[in-house]
Amino acid sequence: MLIRVDPASETPIFAQVAASVRADAAAGRLRSGDRLPSARDVAASLGVNLHTVLRAYQLLRDEGLVDMRRGRGAVATDAVEPLAQLHHDIEALVARARALALSPDALAALVKEMYR
Amino acid sequence: MLIRVDPASETPIFAQVAASVRADAAAGRLRSGDRLPSARDVAASLGVNLHTVLRAYQLLRDEGLVDMRRGRGAVATDAVEPLAQLHHDIEALVARARALALSPDALAALVKEMYR
DNA sequence: GCAACTGTTCTAGTATTTATAGAACAGTTG
């Protein structure tokens, strides 16, 4: 599993890390039972603080996407599987938004606003 | 035009104001040429600072959704019309996400992550 | 013309959030 982060982005690092994991789940690259790289390893390879990565992992735990236990690490739950169902819908939406030259932030905010 | 904001939300107020306007555009409630309420009026009715509302308006201007001139106010541009094309796609996506008990923040982040 | 409106710009201060740092703790694994 490769976790990517854009240092120039205005999105908080912890949110980017969580987003990277969710995207992997939606793409089918992260399956139920798969173990995430240890927070210390991710922190070292990204050049960020351990606590920043742990905050991302805890966010994913709060969303029910991972199980965390000390000693064992973070493991993807069954909840990651259904995320793949959204993949095609999101791809289609993104394609339309791109045609309109809508920014990623604007589209994301629009989706969030309509989700009630 | 009614602009709503949730004081309990973790989303910044300026982002919520901008999101409310975008949602109105996507829903067809805000059409090209329509004038937005003055920033001072919005600030007063929401109980927030003038500068906070202006920041939202300037964000919408940067996205090309509104024209702003002093004296005249903020007016929706032609760019708000195509947003209605996304309405159905987003509604469908949101319905699926709701079935999966995915949080609004998680879905929005997922969309943003896949938009590249 | 002028009064009342509009966004623009400026300085200033406070509160919250983000990210860092280091240490110690407590389970798990080989």
Next chain:
DNA sequence: CAACTGTTCTATAAATACTAGAACAGTTGC
């Protein structure tokens, strides 16, 4: 037991969000 894992704690620095007040400069309608 050694090496790993996440957990918890205190602390600090930096960036962001929000508020506050004032003055400025166009636009509109009477």
